[in-house]
Amino acid sequence: MKKFLTELEEDLENAMEGRHRRLVVISGDDPEKVGEAAKEVLLTYDRLRRIRGLEDGRVLYVFHDEFPEARKIKDIVKEAVKEKAETFKLDINVYEASNRLLGTTYQGLVLDLTKDLKPNDVGRLVEVVEGGSPVILLVPKWENWDTLKTLFKMNLCVPQYPEPRHVFITWFKRKIMEHPSHVWHADEERIIKQEKFESPKYVPKKPEPPEKGQFPRKLYSLALTQDQVNVIKSLEWMLGRKKRHRVLIVTADRGRGKSGAVGIGLAGFVYIFPKSKNAFTKVIVTSAEPLGVQTLFNLLIKAAQTLGMKTKKIERKGLIYEVHGEGWSVEYWPPLEAAERNADMVVVDEAAGIPVPVLHKIWRNHKRSVFATTIHGYEGAGRGFNVRFLPVLKKDKETELKHVTMDEPIRYAKGDPVERWLYDVLLLDAEPAKLDEEDLKAIEEGRLKYLKLDPHWLFSKEGEETLRQLFGIYVLAHYRNEPDDLGMIADAPHHTVRAVATETGKVVGALQLAEEGPIPDDMVVDLLRGGKIPGNIIPDRFLKHLRVLDFAKTKGWRVVRIATHPDVQGKGIGTFGLQRMSEEAKKRGYDWVASGFGVTAQLLRFWIRSGFLPVHMSPDRNPTSGEFTILVAKPLSPKLNDMILEANRLFRRKVLLSLHLNYRGLEWDAAKLILETDPIPIEPKLKVPDLHPVDIDRLWVYSYGPMTFEAASDLIYRLALIYWSQPRAWRPELDEDTKIVMITKVLQGRDWEEVFEETRIGFKKQVAVLKEFGRRTLRHYWGIEKEGGTGVSNSSVEMFLAMKGKKLFDFE
The missing domain is CATH 3.40.50.11040 (Rossmann fold)
Structure with a gap:
């Protein structure tokens, strides 16, 4: 010793x-x-x-x-x-x-x-x-x-x-x-x-504040590095605005003081921001969790006090949610709410932990926005943020962009051996393979290999390079990637790793799979009553929401994660991986393969192309991602084929009848894709809608006359439900704009302006396509043209008396 x-x-x-x-x-x-x-x-x-x-x-x-x-x-x-x-x-x-x-x-x-x-x-x-x-x-x-x-x-x-x-x-x-x-x-x-490490003598470099600036010079005295000075100075740039959007990007490795620098700069922003008499400056900060912005708030308070500003903080359960002073406030809101609220500026800390669609909403809805993120670290995939979000900002002509990077650590000097060890053991700096021309050619020609990877080999010296390439793809492709995920790949006994590689062995696609089912008999009844079971997400949802008891006896693979090398996305690599995985699952005797993810039309379309059908969706948005989580499943046996088809039919009916409630905010393209995924119709026996003659009369007046949509909305709503419930062969022909307006205006009940913001279809076009929908419905079901309209007469009343007691629809 x-x-x-x-x-x-x-x-x-x-x-x-x-x-x-x-x-x-x-x-x-x-x-x-x-x-x-x-x-x-x-x-x-x-x-x-x-x-x-x-x-x-x-x-x-x-x-x-x-x-x-x-x-x-x-x-x-x-x-x-x-x-x-x-x-x-x-x-x-x-x-x-x-x-x-x-x-x-x-x-x-x-x-x-x-x-x-x-x-x-x-x-x-x-x-x-x-x-x-x-x-x-x-x-x-x-x-x-x-x-x-x-x-x-x-x-x-x-x-x-x-x-x-x-x-x-x-x-x-x-x-x-x-x-x-x-x-x-x-x-x-x-x-x-x-083993000792030879550290060179540390020579501190004193940060130099800018010669000229809008923020008081004493604010810069709080900066610990020149990188922090640069970030604070960049917050001065946010005071002005030449274009519609002004965006500041701050990227850094962990421990570079990014959040603290932004907090200091925010104090200068609310101190200087030009405002008219009695105006109020409001800044919103957001992160995946309120915990993520505590450093920012603490440095904001310290900086504000340095400038002589009186501050008051509002806390909940020991966490700061708001700091305000005379004429200004800085408030925390969850990401989705931050995107929708008005503010002079929105600051997103650890932006890599927020889904890209939410980042887009924040950027689009505000004149000034700051996106600060860690490049490497457990908080999220900074490179993924760079790959999927930054290019869109750079291409937008209405956006003025400034990007600041931070390299110098705050707590220790560069080259720290413990940091090197930490990054190595947790793969915080894992990167995908570098692809050369030969690799790209092989991918274009479909010369790919499906790799079955054993975790013991992956985490060995021999398999480590493959592990780094595989994990590097996950880091780039997913908005949140944690060290615990690495531990799960290693030690979760029901998890399996598969990869798609080029002929030279470079990993270009990664799949993480979890075996689920069958559910032990003694747990089935408990699950039906709302009980919980570790893992087994797909069987659990089938039992709880679809009440399919037989599903408890089945077994399958849930795709926990699937990702493609960012340089070769859209080349069929993911589809190839799913196909080979499905073939392997069938050989293993599995009954199904399935997955769950935050629904977007692009993602859902990918899964549907590979033979998966949507079967369930959460009734609430994920509070962090702002997305509805959807489950998709693919049958591998005849028994499961009928079960999953029926699950899909019931799911589409649930969505159709809930678009005006739980799914009112669901993106129209995702909603449309769900409703059109119809191997069997929602109501296979429904034929001609048996509307009351008075209703047919109203429909004619709406379609060809002066009646407004509001006066006929009940009819159009009923007919929209019928349209999406029937077999395709029995529906009237509609163009894409009409379907989009039917979903957003009629089924989701959005106002005209909301529909325009979501779809870019103008008010006049919306009115026109809905009237045309009425005309096509009249022609398709009743053969009524303009000249053949019933008109308004006592005959409608007579027909009403004759039809007393008849059902609305005829289910023969």
Whole structure:
């Protein structure tokens, strides 16, 4: 131990000179020995801080308080620090509180991983530590750690697969050994590994504020790096507006101070923003969760006070939701609400965690918008934001765009070895393969391979490059990608990984699959009554919403994620992958394949082309993504064919009858695609609508005369329901504009202006196509032309008396 501490002390001394961090791992099953070793490391660090004249530090200690062994380790460390440490105090927390620690800064970290290793926790907490400090991991006995049934692993299991795989911790251990680190075996009191890192002496660079600016100069004194100065200066640029939209993009790796810089700049914006007398400046900030904007709010308050502005904050459950002062407010709203509310400017923090359709709405609906995002990190896929959102902004002639990048870390110096280890072990910087001309040619010619990948091989040295390419595609293609996803690929026992590759082995498509079903008999009744089951999303929804008991006995693959290399999207790679996956599933004896995703017409069209049918959709939008989650399924056996066809029919009927309620905000192109996915009609026996003669009379007057839509809306609504319910062969012929207006104006009940905003079909055209729909209906069902109209006469009353008691429709 003395030798271990001597080497560590030298390395920590160098780390302080270079403003870098050091990784220390203490392994063992004896809580007393692990606690004593952790104590010695912290007291060694305290001695070095005393020599350098440092004080008032804080070391973060995080553990699982439900385990007696973890509590014992904590007590040993806590008592030693309290009695002997002179330069820092211990801040003790449980993992459940890790979210609220984001944006804080500590002078050391102890992570107790003896009972669990959750990748997200490691990704969050390691980055709160500043340079010159140790990151200490307490782990189980080194030899036994791989197969330990941790909380994270067991939460990945499902009833059909109660035992997890043991892959991720083996990978985690290998990455510790591949990077500079100090690993101590406390149980056996021996060094497992000790490798120092040579940090160059850190020479701080003082940020230089701009010579001229609109913000007060003292505001820039809060910036810690030149990158932060540049971001604050860019917020000055947001004060003006030459074009319809002015957009600022801020991109950075984790720990670059992006949120803080935006918060400081916002204080300058509300301080200077030109406003007429008695006008009010309103800024909306949004993120996937209110937790994500706390650093921004805290720096906003500090900056506002620096400028002498009085501020008041509004909090809920310990989180800031609003900061306001005289004549201004900065408010948090969820992404979808932020898109729809009026404001002088909208700031989106961690924009990569927000779906692109919502980002488009925010941009389109506001004159000024700021999109700040992490390029690499657990918060989201920054590169995906670059690939799918930025190009649209750049092409728009009505948008003036400014892009600021941040490279310099705030808490530690560049080249930090712990950051390198963290990015490596969690694949935070994973990228897809670089494709050459030969690869592109092979893809165009359809020369592709379907790869069946074993997680044990993927996370080995031999498979690591393939894993990086595969995970890199997920990072680019999905709006939210977390380290926990990596752990799930490794250890979830019912998950399977498949890939599409070129002939040279470069991954261009990635699929993550989860086996679901059959449901144990003793759980079926509970699910029907609203109970829950881990995993098994597709069987659960079929049982709860479609009440199909037989589905409980089936088994299939749910496509958890499917993604294509961003450079070759639209080349049939995803379709190829789904086809081969379906073939494999059939050979395995599965009954179905299915998936769930935030519905857009583009995505739904892709799945339908591959033989999938929509069968269920959430009645509410996802509060983060702003999308309705839809489930699609494809039968692989005759029995499931009839079941899924009927599920699709019932689903379309539900959507048709709910468009004016739950799905009033559903995008028209997605709604239209759902209604037109009709292998069997909603009402296969419905023939001619048996309208009352008075109603036919009204329909004629509306279609050919002066009657307004509002006066005939009940008729048009009933006829629209009939149109989408009947077999296609029995419907009148309609053009696309008429169908679109029928969905938006008639079935969803939007006003004329809303329809125009959504569809770009003007008011006059909307009126014209609905009248034409009435005419076509009269001709198609009753053979009535303009000259053959019933007119308004007493004969209508006579027919009414003759038809008393008749049903509205004839279901023969």
